[in-house]
Amino acid sequence: MQDSDSLRGFLFDNMPIRGQIVTLTSSYQEVLKRHEYPSNIACxxxxxLAAASLLGATLKQSARIILQARGSGxxxxxxxECASDNRVRGIARGDFKVCATQTGFKDLFVDAVLAITIEPLQGQRYQGIVPLEGDNLSQCLMGYFAQSEQLPTSIKLAASTQESAGILVQQLPNHAPLEQSTTDWQTINLLIKTLRAKEQLHLTHNDQLYLLFKEHHVRLFDAKDMRFQCHCSRHRTARALISLGEPEIREIYLQQELIDMQCEFCGALYSFKKPFIDALLRDQNKALR
Incomplete structure (x- = not known):
């Protein structure tokens, strides 16, 4: 597909509305191949992943955005996650044998919350959390934006086991008459809802926008390449190990000479010998004095 692993911004010339559109293929497959997910969880x-890419593109600052749902089922x-340089990664955790038999979105997420975290390269970390309410992720995200009093936002997501896609539009602040702005937004919002999953997954970005908005003037910007890349490192993994606490770490080393830790996102394996961890623990204890 022409727009594989790419994200493009677009803008309406005659109304204060902007958007983003994304398709993930190889980057999505790089995430899936590291785990054996049932098809419903993969999708x-x-x-x-598509949603994180779209949300990341709306940020004005260099930051990493993390989209996470947590439940008790x-x-x-x-x-x-999506970083400001268009790197994506993702993971799912659960009892996948049970998950494979649960086809509904609400069946999968029990007593769940949706969290959006923004970690800027400079500045303070921000996190918003809302109950996970809706029949699909698109509805949940629109509910999040409505509750957090941000820009009016409409989003439509789709995925197969081969590719994932999404489109997002936002109403911008403007000085036009309120009635006209409201009418314009309602029109675009209704048009977004007509987009079908197979169209999102198989049409080019240009064709999707023409199909939706052929009666409007839309400017489509240059594509940004999306790719899978994990930002794990030996240092970060060692810090995660240290967070277990010194007593537990000492107990592990009584039973084995080497601690292996594997990154859940990319599968990278990091091995730590006791002298290395001893040095980190000493540094940590000095910092606490």
Whole structure:
């Protein structure tokens, strides 16, 4: 597909509305191949990846955005991240044998919450959390934006086990008469809802926008390449190990000479010998004095 692994912004010339459109293929497959997810969980994770990509593109600052749902049912967590340089990664955790038999969105997420976290390269970390309410992720995200009093936002997501896609539009502040702005937004919002999943997954971005908005003047900007890349490192993994606490770490080393830790996102394996961890613990204890 022409727009594989790309994200493009667009803008309406005659109304204060902007948008983003994304398709993920190879980057999505790089996430899936590291785990054996049932098809329904793979598609759900694909929607999270597309959504994180769209939300990341709306940020004005260089930051990493994390989209995460946590519940108490068989599906415990679905998380997707997108960095400001268009790197994506994601993961799902749960009892996948049970999850494979649960086809409904509400069946998968029991007593769940949706969290959106923004981690800027400079500045303070922000997190918003709302109950996960809706029949699909698109509805949940629109509910999040409505509750958090942000820009009016409409989003439509789709995924198969081969590709994932999404489109997002937002109403911008403007000085036009309120009645006209409201009418314009309602029109675009209704048009977004007519987009079908197979159209999102198989049409080019240009064709999708023409199909939806051929009666309006839309400017489509240059594509940004999306890719899978994990930002794990030996240092970060060691810090995660240290967070277990010194007593537990000492207990592990009594039973084995080497601690292996594997990144859940990319599968990278990090091995730590006791002298290395001893040095980190000493540094940590000095910092606390």
């Amino acid at each position: 759900l994770l694909g929607e999270f 068989a599906l415990k967590t679905v998380m997707a």
